Amino acid sequence: MRHLTTLAIVPIALLSALPAQAQMVTISPEQIGQIFCIGSLGNDMAPVEALLTPDLSAAIADAWVKDAQAESANPGDKPPLGDGIPWRTYPDYADGCEAFEGLTDADLAFVEISYSFASEPSANYTNTLVLKPIVVTEGMEPFWRIDDVDLGEGRSLRQALVEAFEQ
Structure with missing residues (x-):
């Protein structure tokens, strides 16, 4: 009987020694921020x-052209750029983010980005990243990607790219 118990335990012990199924690590919205x-x-x-989303990448490439x-x-x-x-x-360098x-x-997903200035705290401001889930590899879960940046006061990165050339 003792041999039977040992034989039953051996397969379980061997299975526990196998490597675990690898899980894809994804970047959270806050980590993207x-x-x-x-x-x-x-x-x-x-x-x-x-x-970036493919669409925002294309908009930026077009703006550079x-x-x-x-x-x-x-x-x-x-x-213009x-x-x-x-x-x-603001293009001014913020020393805190x-x-x-x-x-x-x-x-x-929305991620607030708070910029700060050690020498001028009254100049601190916040922008918001706008993220969308994008399928990067078929059959895999989508990944969060930046689709726009809310610059505040009704402005966005996408709008700023367009407005830069409207003169």
Whole structure:
């Protein structure tokens, strides 16, 4: 009888020694906000650009093409995107940035990005990332991606890209 119990335990012990099924790690909306802050504070938005929806990536690429055309047509003048992509309300360098996840549902997520200035706290302001779930690989769960930035006062990154060339 003792051998029977041992034989029953061996398969269970062997199964528990097998590696667990790997789970895909996804980036949460708040983590995307943290990456956005790191890029903003480091003045390098390349990591952020990897987290954009295909539609927003295309809008930014189109804006850069228009900017190059404007610069070529008006040599010596500051081009419309002379300060870069308007990722935030003001181009001034903020020395503080913090991300706070807001409302999240199946279709959208909002992440507040609070910018602060150590030398001028009255200049602090908040923008909001608008994220959408995007299927990156068929058959896999969608990933959150940045689809726009609410710059406040009814303005957005997408609008700013369009308005930059309306002169």
